Amino acid sequence: MALDILVRLAVWVLFAPILPGIINKVKAWVAGRQGPPLLQLYFDLARLWRKGVVLSTAVSAAHVAGPAIAWVALLASALLLPLGPAHGGLAFRGDVFLFVSLLAVARFSMSLAALDTGSAFEGMGAARDVSYAILAEAAIIAALLTLAVQSGSASLATMLVPSAGAGSALLAAGLFAVLLAENCRVPFDDPNTHLELTMIHEVMVLDHSGPPLAVILHGASMKLLLFSVVLAETVLPIGELRPLPAVAALAASVLAIAGGVGLVESIMARLAFRRVPLLLTTAFLLCLFALLAAWRGGGA
């Protein structure tokens, strides 16, 4: 069991930074460019970890503690998820609310770290982050209720094992939209631009540098992997497969999701700001319809 947990820890910490690389490769490929190397984020993280730090004269301890606590919260919520054959150990009844609340902890501490600088840009980013998260939270809870109805359980390790059944397609669409919103990808946010044009994530970390920025970037990549794993395991009955096919299926679907994010980013523009709640509400409704489908469809 301890080995199981260690393996999962290693997967989350070591493999997460490759996802942004894959997305960037897909985007470059669609645009006919060479693009940055696949492991670019690893190089960035290593460099940032060694760099000195510029701190704003306005900041308190929250500026450095915030990213650290957010990272711990994201890692802890990731450890609650089953990874194909590796589940159990840390699971318990009701861990699904711990999962949701840990994501909220990350949001709380990152928003405070942003507001700490007293910059209007970062205040704007934090305001958008916490506001859109409300709609995303409604969608996530509706999705989790669907899984609970489907599996008759309130623990992630058993909820994610079977496929979501009748409402899979609806749930996949809803959760994919939530993934894009929560990870600040196009069409909700643009990870490539800067200042207030980027809307949410990039603008919240304007004043972070050095190791804290490395921790933030690594945490963001873990969050992306986390939502991809949730999406994959919701739709596919990965937990029911034998270990080797399960790992292969999980890896393949995470790759596919990353490719999907890259494609969306290549072919779509960012949404007008007032449309964002509309899209998130649509995602919530999709998850709610999936819940109704699961209810009608019987299940466990």
Place this chain on the structure above:
Amino acid sequence: MTPGALLLFAAAAILLGLVSAWRAPRLWLIATIASAAAALGAAIRILVGGGDAEWRLPLSIGGELLRLRLDGLSAFFLALLALLGGAATLYAREYWTDEAHPRSAPTGRAWWNLLLAGMGFVLLTTNGLHFLLGWELFTVSAYFLITLERQRREARAAGWLYLAASHASMVCLFAFFASLAAQTGSWELGPMRERTELAPLFWLALVGFGIKAGVFPLHVWLPSAHANAPSHVSAILSGVALKLGIYGLMRFSGWLPLPHAAAWTVAALGVVSAVLGVAFALGQHDLKRLLAYHSVENVGIILIGLGFAMVAAESGHPAWGALAFAGALLHVWNHGLFKGLLFLGAGSVLHATGTREMSRLGGLWRSMPWTAGLFVLGAAAISGLPPLNGFVSEWLIFLGLFDAVTLRGPSAWAAVPAAVLLGVTGALALACFVKVCGVVFLGQPRTDAALHAHECGWRMRAPMLLLGALCVAIGMGPAFVWPAISRAALAWWPEGPMTAGLPLPAALLTLGVWNSALVALGALAAMALWLRVDRNGIRHAATWGCAYAAPTPRMQYTAGSFAGIITGWFAWALRPRREIDPPAGIFPRRASHEVAARETVLEAIVEPVGRAVQAGAIALRRLQHGRLQAYILYIVVGLAALALLVFPGGAP
């Protein structure tokens, strides 16, 4: 010592405090805190020990013999009252000193003791008449405490509104207890579920206790009263006085037969209070008014748990109902702890800067590190974040709702929207408290008052530390408070489905371990990152502002702009009042933009109804003009009308 001896000591000590309030403030402090400690001891003895304690005194008040009882449920609330009362007493000693308030400080101490004694008496009595007397005593004491600063017009207006609303509640409760006594033939209270003809009385109790608890459409008195009362009074009002409304609802939903729709109504009121309470909180600019609206939200969360427990008890699914009820009970304690902490924190901000207006604050962490840290702790707890206590109680309610959904059936249809909206409430509360912490404590000071703030002394700091420590402790070891919850739940519904006792959910132990691990790992990670930053070297510079050369603190994001997106979604309820003075001319000299949320229920419902009643009364007054001839005409017309009524009926 037995609970009886402890309570006797508590009563004697609080009376001693009352007598010494004018001349001997130090004795008052010691006596009141000793009283709180003794009452806490008695409550704990009941909660961890065996049976209920009951006392019959050869003393009659209002013709009724005095009979007191401390069972699981009343001990649960008494523990909160004693703890928060004791903490706020110490706080008050420094917050409302004789030097700063020579006239109001001594009377404030006396009313304070009467308030605590009245609330304790309400929890102990088992007689309807005595319940009403205790209720009126603490209601009136609270009025004098709210208007302690009565030279301020807002404080007087808030006190007036509070008094009017409280007496609307009192009328309902009077009708409730009087009809109960008339139908049962005695003022004595106790379980009487078999008498189904009493069921409709629950609606009177719901309105009466609902006004006191601040349930959404009945909350009109709450924001201004909490905002204008001295902060230790706000803490006890929000932490305990509202909870007495919850206590009444819990007590009589367990003792009386319930009308069929009662459970659903309570659950629905809970959901509405939770969502709209936090929505109104987001629209506030006044720190204490904002906290007051969060009380509406948290009372809603408690009612969601209570309502679903009632639904479960009616439909015979005790397992998930017990979880929901346990969550509601624990949230009563938790809300008392973190809201007490937040109001005391807001009080020390007010004490240090002289303003409750958030847009005039900022950057207070520099001058008030203790207050800032503890306030952020309370903010995380109230937002339901792990590893703190608010998360544990919301977790229990969530688990109850999820179990209800997985079992399907009619209650599942209500549990789905409740679960989604409870999640939304959590996210809204998080947004609101990020706003508060960010605007008040982080960034740069926006005014001179904020720049020259000072940290409070140890008498104000120690109560906050105590409450903060309890928030962390309940989060890390929720299993330790389970026996108390189980005792209170047993007392709630005698001979009901829960007589077997509430088994400790195994997951709660695991949750405690997780929370403890999170505390340790979070602290470790923050420390490690700080060491790394320190080793790599730090350079200080101004906050990046697109190379703008002369930034001022006024250019920071304000509370209104932070909440703007969300208050826009809720504009239908908040109906914000905007006053815009746009810049004009080629060289504009001045411009302003003000947005304030309204008191929608008060302005759109209560005031028009009040005006209509007043207009009707004024119209009616024309009948009384002092002309004797017209009065004789009234009498003749009245007699003729009576005769017309009687004669066709063929009466003798």
